[in-house]
Amino acid sequence: MSNSLNVVGRSVPRSDGVGHVTGRTQYTADRSFPGMLHLKMVRSPLHHARIVGVDLSEAERVPGFVRALTWRDVPHNLYTILTLIGVEPEEEYVLAEDRVRFRGEAIVAILAETEAAALEAVSKVRLDLEELPAVFDVEEALKPGAPIVTSWGNNTFMYEGHPCRRVRLGDVEKAFERADYIVEGVYNTSPIEQAPMETTGCIAVPEANGRYTVYTNTQALYFSLDNTSIILQVPGKQLHFVGGTVGGGFGGKVDVIVEPIATLAAMKTNRPVRFVYSRSEEMQVSSTRSAWRIYIKDGVSRDGRIIARKVTSYADSGAYSRQTPYALTKHAANAAGPYAIPNVSIDAYCVFTNRQPSSAMRGFGVTMGSFALEVQMDRIAERVGVDPWTIRFINAYHNGDMKPHGKLAEDATLIETMQAAATLVGHDLPDELRSMTSAPRDAGRDGGDR
Amino acid sequence: MASTIVTFEFGDREVEVMVKPMATLQSVLRNQLGFTATKEGCRQGGCGSCTVLVDGEPMLSCLLPVEDVAGRRVTTLESITPPEGLHPIQQAFLDAYALQCGYCTPGMVMVAKALLDHDPDPTDDDIRQALAGNICRCTGYQPIVEAVHRAAEAMDVSGAKAGGESAHEMLAGTSGEAAR
Numbered sequence: 235m236s237n238s239l240n241v242v243g244r245s246v247p248r249s250d251g252v253g254h255v256t257g258r259t260q261y262t263a264d265r266s267f268p269g270m271l272h273l274k275m276v277r278s279p280l281h282h283a284r285i286v287g288v289d290l291s292e293a294e295r296v297p298g299f300v301r302a303l304t305w306r307d308v309p310h311n312l313y314t315i316l317t318l319i320g321v322e323p324e325e326e327y328v329l330a331e332d333r334v335r336f337r338g339e340a341i342v343a344i345l346a347e348t349e350a351a352a353l354e355a356v357s358k359v360r361l362d363l364e365e366l367p368a369v370f371d372v373e374e375a376l377k378p379g380a381p382i383v384t385s386w387g388n389n390t391f392m393y394e395g396h397p398c399r400r401v402r403l404g405d406v407e408k409a410f411e412r413a414d415y416i417v418e419g420v421y422n423t424s425p426i427e428q429a430p431m432e433t434t435g436c437i438a439v440p441e442a443n444g445r446y447t448v449y450t451n452t453q454a455l456y457f458s459l460d461n462t463s464i465i466l467q468v469p470g471k472q473l474h475f476v477g478g479t480v481g482g483g484f485g486g487k488v489d490v491i492v493e494p495i496a497t498l499a500a501m502k503t504n505r506p507v508r509f510v511y512s513r514s515e516e517m518q519v520s521s522t523r524s525a526w527r528i529y530i531k532d533g534v535s536r537d538g539r540i541i542a543r544k545v546t547s548y549a550d551s552g553a554y555s556r557q558t559p560y561a562l563t564k565h566a567a568n569a570a571g572p573y574a575i576p577n578v579s580i581d582a583y584c585v586f587t588n589r590q591p592s593s594a595m596r597g598f599g600v601t602m603g604s605f606a607l608e609v610q611m612d613r614i615a616e617r618v619g620v621d622p623w624t625i626r627f628i629n630a631y632h633n634g635d636m637k638p639h640g641k642l643a644e645d646a647t648l649i650e651t652m653q654a655a656a657t658l659v660g661h662d663l664p665d666e667l668r669s670m671t672s673a674p675r676d677a678g679r680d681g682g683d684r
Numbered sequence: 685m686a687s688t689i690v691t692f693e694f695g696d697r698e699v700e701v702m703v704k705p706m707a708t709l710q711s712v713l714r715n716q717l718g719f720t721a722t723k724e725g726c727r728q729g730g731c732g733s734c735t736v737l738v739d740g741e742p743m744l745s746c747l748l749p750v751e752d753v754a755g756r757r758v759t760t761l762e763s764i765t766p767p768e769g770l771h772p773i774q775q776a777f778l779d780a781y782a783l784q785c786g787y788c789t790p791g792m793v794m795v796a797k798a799l800l801d802h803d804p805d806p807t808d809d810d811i812r813q814a815l816a817g818n819i820c821r822c823t824g825y826q827p828i829v830e831a832v833h834r835a836a837e838a839m840d841v842s843g844a845k846a847g848g849e850s851a852h853e854m855l856a857g858t859s860g861e862a863a864r
Contacts, residue, residue, distance in 0.1 A: 247778070254786030255774040255793065257721020257761040264720035431725045431733055431787035431821055481723075481787030482821050513726040 250479075261481050262435050262451045267506035270437070271300055273499055274352035276342040276359045277519065278334035281370075281588040282381060285332050287362035288342060296358055298351025303343040303499060305329040309467040315490050315556055318460050325385060326554040326591075328465055328494055334363070335383050335553035336590050338519035343495050345503060368588035372527055372548035375587050383553055383586040391551065391559045391584035399566040399584075403638040404577030406533070409542030413533030417614050420529050421606035425522040425550070428595050432481020434520055435510030436492045438500035446497050447474045452490075453483040461490040462497055473497070485594035489521050489556050521556055523595035524549040528606040533577075538618045538625050542577040545569045547603065551584050552591035559584045561599030568600045570638045571607040572648045573629040578638035626652060627667045634674035646672040690750050693757040703750050710734045710745035713760060721761035721790045725819070732818030735791035736760050742798040744817075761790040764797060772838040773797055773831075782831035784822035791818050796832045805836055 253259035276288075290302050305311045305327060312324045330341045342359055346352035367381045374380055375389040383389050390397040410416060436450035452458045455477040463470045480487060496509040511520065526549050533542035547565060551558035566582040597604070615625040631637075631646040649672045656663045691700045694717075701712050710727070713719045713736070725733035727746045734746040737759035764771045770778065773796050783789045792815065799806055799814040806814070811832045812825075820828060 245781075248781070248783075250786065251778045251783065252770070254783045254789045255770060255777045256765045257790045259786050260720070261723075261787065263724060264714075266715070266718070429821060431723070431731060431785065431819065433725075480785060482785040484821070513728060513730070 259479060261432055261479055262437060262449050263432070263508075263510045265437055265449055267437065267439055270506040270508050271345045271347065271499065271503060272349040272352040273496055273507050273509040274344050274346070274349070274356045275340045275515075276344060276356050276361070278330065278337055278339045278341060278363070279361070280334065280363055280365050281337045282366040282368035282383075283334050283363040284366060285330060285334060285341065285361070286364050287360075289360035289362070290342070292360065293344065293355040293358040296346070296351055296355040298347040299355045300345040300347060300503060302345070302355075302359075303329065303495065303502065304341075305331045307502065308465065308495075308498060310465050313461060313465050313490075313494075314554075315457060315461055315488075316560055317464065318457060319560075321555075321559060323386070326556070333366075336588055338515075338590055339553065340495075343499060343509075345499055345507065370587050370589055372525070372550050372583070372585040372587065375585050376548075376583070381588070383588060389586045391555055391562070391586070393559075393563075397583065399562050399580075399582040401566050401569070401578065401580040401582075401638045403575075403579075403636065403640070404542075406542040406544045406577045406579040409577040410531070410533040410544075413541055414536040415532075415534040415614075415617055417532045417534060417610065417617050418530065419606070419610045419613055420527065421602075421609060422528075423526045423602050423605065425525045425589065425592060426595060427517050427520070427522045428482075428484040428486030429517065430480075430482030430484060430486055433511040433513060433516040434487055434492055435508070436496050437506060437508045438493070438496040439506040440500050440504050441474075445472050445474050446500055447476060448493055448497055449476045450493055451480045451483075451487060452477055452493065453480055453485070453487040454490075457488065458490050458493045462494045465490075465494040466498055466501070484596050485523070485598070486516075486520060488594045489591075491520070519590060521552070521591045521593035524551060524558055524561065524592035524602070525589070526550070526602040526606075528603065530606060530610045532610065532614060534614055534618060536618070538614070538620045538628055540573060540575045540614065540629050543570050543573075543575045544578075545580045545582075545603075547580070547582040548585050549583070549599070549602075550589060550592060551586050552589040553586060554591045555584065555586075556591050556593035557598075558592055561594065563599070565599035565603050567639050569603050569607075571604070571611075572631050572646075573626075574631050574635040574643075575629070575638070576636075580638065623652065623656065623661070623663065623667065627670060630670075630672070632672050632675045648672070688751070690754050692750075692753045692755065694760075695763045701750065705749075705751075707750050708746055709736065709738075709743075709748040709750045709753055709758065712750045713745065713758075719760055719762050723787055723790055725787065725791075730819075731788070731791075732795070733788050733791040735794045735818065737794055737798055740798065740801060742795050759794070759797075761793055764793075771797075773800065773835040776831040776835035776838060777828070780827050780831035780834055782823060782827040788818060788820040788822075792820065792828055796835060799832065800836055800839060804840060806832070808833075 308328045344355045369375045439447045459475045492509045499507040529546040531544040562584040569580045615622045630648040631643045635643045723733035725731035729747045736745045
């Protein structure tokens, strides 16, 4: 196969296909080890609360209870996943210390001989919580007097000292003044759970050589390994992570949630420890795609060309950042869409609220922006009185066009993609659109006074 | 409460398990007997990944107290896998790319088997109706529906349509249901 280089266009059997159809594929929770303990979490029933006290005495009397872990047991309890690519600050707690910021936040890990015993012990832990005001809306969270979720005094992620990720090209305000049309829209999306069929989980196994083998269904094996190494303050060589078999992820399994605490539990007990989410944990506790609110204001000339676009986006990160600050950066870079617009201003806010944390999901900050932009494009078409195909063709990138973030387009394919799509859906494009290409613009014809 | 002994037919043999009251068939298969093809997607009857056949009928093993299958015949994905090669339904799922992550596949295959055992020539609607309780998050379902059609054709070419369930079992090399 490698000599002939002719795989494209041919169907090739999946390497894991026979395992899947026979049920012999071994997913994380299909493994079992002698003496394996079960880990279950005591979680906050409140959206925002001060932790006054935790009483384990009754839980400890449950037959099969082995031990509990609190934040005091975690060597480096405060972390942030993207510290690996230089994102600061560390702001999420492996186990809550004095405050919980979302309903479902982990407070105490219970280890027991059986799953049933672990669940029973969890139900016997008495939490003394003092409820605090909570905020669930991105713009409410930015108002003066809003409950503060973070430890740094406001509810936004700070990008190099700014409360939002900013992109600027040209001067939108001046361009709005000379625009023939101003088209404004606000677009809201809800959080979406990735809902993989297999829930998040791992099993950590102490080995005789002092290492720990961690079987996990993470989508990001080295994120998990490196963060576990940081959180537990052990060298990476002590951790052997086994992954690659993932029963669905869609971005829902790139957070580092189960491995550090399960590995710590294996260290503290010298026994294999299984920590697998229930379906309700997967739905209610694991991170979702963010809820978004996106404001778009466009200045459009009579012929349908967009001469200015201003985007103000708010992504609801929930109580902690996880991958959302990075998603906002990707969002900001793409927020003007695949269109050549000479004046662009983008402010993209990563906002903290008391919702369950959001993180990665397919498209990573771009998908929701595309939803908003393409509905906006249809509105522009309607307002200007041209059809929705034309409005996109005349504004599409050509190679050599300047993108808002300062990079020249060099792989533009929107025009060709739309032509192919038109053919596939049987839409007859007019000749002037059918003959367009993404080749660099003729300065005399297309460049000019944009 | 005291444990009890439950006996049922599994594959080509009888198994005897000691269980706590209300232990599910799913937990007995996976945790006591070690047969993990039967999956655990929700444990609340919502996803279909734990589907097994009890006396040929598809059932959600996560909601089924094992006492309820005492004396009955339990068929899982392991039981229909022949000693060599694949059951025609398994082959069809493979050929039609009716899987990605694979986690829903065992439940889908078991539902398809129950359907084709009853109706060797189902329509698109029949197939969709049969699969309605099984969630897949990867494929968008169309390749799965296609796989069931392909399996029906493969089993028909082999003369199964006239023969009903016993012929299906025979052509799959699973008349006694393959031992693992």
